[in-house]
Amino acid sequence: xxxxxxxxxxxxxxxxxxxxxxxxxxxxxxxxxxxxxxxxxxxxxxxxxxxxxxxxxxxxxxxxxxxxxxxxxxxxxxxxxxxxxxxxxxxxxxxxxxxxxxxxxxxxxxxxxxxxxxxxxxxxxxxxxxxxxxxxxxxxxxxxxxxxxxxxxxxxxxxxxxxxxxxxxxxxxxxxxxxxxxxxxxxxxxxxxxxxxxxxxxxxxxxxxxxx
Amino acid sequence: xxxxxxxxxxxxxxxxxxxxxxxxxxxxxxxxxxxxxxxxxxxxxxxxxxxxxxxxxxxxxxxxxxxxxxxxxxxxxxxxxxxxxxxxxxxxxxxxxxxxxxxxxxxxxxxxxxxxxxxxxxxxxxxxxxxxxxxxxxxxxxxxxxxxxxxxxxxxxxxxxxxxxxxxxxxxxxxxxxxxxxxxxxxxxxxxxxxxxxxxxxxxxxxxxxxx
DNA sequence: TGTACATCAGTGAACGCGCGTTCACTGATGTAC
DNA sequence: TGTACATCAGTGAACGCGCGTTCACTGATGTAC
Numbered sequence: 001x002x003x004x005x006x007x008x009x010x011x012x013x014x015x016x017x018x019x020x021x022x023x024x025x026x027x028x029x030x031x032x033x034x035x036x037x038x039x040x041x042x043x044x045x046x047x048x049x050x051x052x053x054x055x056x057x058x059x060x061x062x063x064x065x066x067x068x069x070x071x072x073x074x075x076x077x078x079x080x081x082x083x084x085x086x087x088x089x090x091x092x093x094x095x096x097x098x099x100x101x102x103x104x105x106x107x108x109x110x111x112x113x114x115x116x117x118x119x120x121x122x123x124x125x126x127x128x129x130x131x132x133x134x135x136x137x138x139x140x141x142x143x144x145x146x147x148x149x150x151x152x153x154x155x156x157x158x159x160x161x162x163x164x165x166x167x168x169x170x171x172x173x174x175x176x177x178x179x180x181x182x183x184x185x186x187x188x189x190x191x192x193x194x195x196x197x198x199x200x201x202x203x204x205x206x207x208x209x210x211x212x
Numbered sequence: 213x214x215x216x217x218x219x220x221x222x223x224x225x226x227x228x229x230x231x232x233x234x235x236x237x238x239x240x241x242x243x244x245x246x247x248x249x250x251x252x253x254x255x256x257x258x259x260x261x262x263x264x265x266x267x268x269x270x271x272x273x274x275x276x277x278x279x280x281x282x283x284x285x286x287x288x289x290x291x292x293x294x295x296x297x298x299x300x301x302x303x304x305x306x307x308x309x310x311x312x313x314x315x316x317x318x319x320x321x322x323x324x325x326x327x328x329x330x331x332x333x334x335x336x337x338x339x340x341x342x343x344x345x346x347x348x349x350x351x352x353x354x355x356x357x358x359x360x361x362x363x364x365x366x367x368x369x370x371x372x373x374x375x376x377x378x379x380x381x382x383x384x385x386x387x388x389x390x391x392x393x394x395x396x397x398x399x400x401x402x403x404x405x406x407x408x409x410x411x412x413x414x415x416x417x418x419x420x421x422x423x424x
Numbered sequence: 425t426g427t428a429c430a431t432c433a434g435t436g437a438a439c440g441c442g443c444g445t446t447c448a449c450t451g452a453t454g455t456a457c
Numbered sequence: 458t459g460t461a462c463a464t465c466a467g468t469g470a471a472c473g474c475g476c477g478t479t480c481a482c483t484g485a486t487g488t489a490c
């Protein structure tokens with residue numbers, strides 16, 4: 001027990017037979033793995049080893065590997081939402097005005113891309129591993145999609161966008177930003193130079209904002 | 213030999229010891245697998261079995277599994293280009309006019325999305341398995357990216373788009389269309405209804421075209 | 425035109441790996457009396 | 458307050474699978490003389 005504690009467990013120093021909060025520890029370990037190596041690397045044996053526990057212990061907390069990965073993916077989504085909220089909070093412009101509303105949308109889009117570029121492992125995990133179409137009971141404040149809709153609604157209430165252009169706008173906005181993010185991180189544009197990349201991002205964000 | 217011919221080989225009826233064109237047959241088999249089950253399913257043993265050949269025979273034609281998958285992915289890219297060209301060829305509007313140039317771009321974007329929706333396996337293979345940033349010596353006529361650039365150039369020459377807006381336009385256009393395609397096929401939007409999907413596509417294509 | 429021989433393109437068997445998952449188990453915990 | 462016992466949350470060993478890849482091989486082909 002003591003040897004295992006010293007050599008393998010990175011989370012608790014004194015590990016009793018009962019872990020205490022293994023479920024959370026496994027998700028945390030999965031998050032670390034996903035961050036560094038992407039979703040495919042989130043493998044039961046790796047994650048349990050990182051938590052200092054035998055492989056099958058995971059089955060006390062998750063039905064199977066997929067359920068664990070799903071939980072990790074949910075957290076990745078939250079991380080994305082958190083970055084967006086952080087960047088929005090840094091925004092000095094006033095919220096009620098049309099200009100402020102457009103500005104907020106731009107900032108959110110850029111934050112989304114920033115997340116994909118700086119936390120590629122989490123980004124891939126979030127979008128590659130969520131059981132699609134299921135609700136993952138993210139609170140609205142931690143759901144990127146909810147944030148986007150909120151910003152678009154703000155656009156309407158501040159009279160920056162005519163109501164009749166509101167329907168479907170979330171798709172167009174999301175698609176552009178998601179598209180450039182995936183092309184840059186796992187698509188044919190990975191090898192772009194810093195400068196080309198910036199150009200691509202500017203142009204993409206600019207075009208969709210203008211086009212809404 | 214005869215039994216193998218009858219039960220396993222789907223491509224040649226009389227199969228000699230020397231296959232004849234195994235490289236091509238393997239790519240073809242890989243294409244069939246990718247189409248039905250996606251890139252991860254393109255596995256040496258499956259593909260060689262489909263070609264009626266022992267697993268290690270592949271190594272006479274490809275260095276490893278990745279090289280085979282890369283070849284298959286290249287073909288998938290060509291399939292995408294072919295669909296775009298087909299849809300463009302069906303376009304009745306005259307090519308030189310500004311309106312025609314915009315129209316062509318719209319058609320190409322829609323064809324791209326159509327490909328992703330109807331040939332999801334190939335779409336994923338094309339973008340998930342190409343060795344990124346390498347040139348795959350696709351001829352321009354079979355390279356979706358080249359087609360896109362051509363259409364954007366046409367936009368400029370027909371005076372539909374000011375020259376100064378040309379740089380980076382390929383990124384913005386590509387990103388939108390690629391984004392909605394991935395969100396709809398492997399992302400959180402897979403469960404959209406037919407109607408919502410159409411709305412999402414229309415809005416996305418419309419916004420980016422307008423925003424360029 | 426026939427034969428020797430190098431070369432090419434397959435075969436069959438096996439290796440080692442990492443994976444998810446299952447089994448029977450045991451140590452720790454909490455609760456009823 | 459102390460003890461019996463159910464329940465919970467771990468362990469250790471093993472299973473079976475599919476995978477890429479390697480080895481020594483052999484049948485077919487083409488070419489020089």
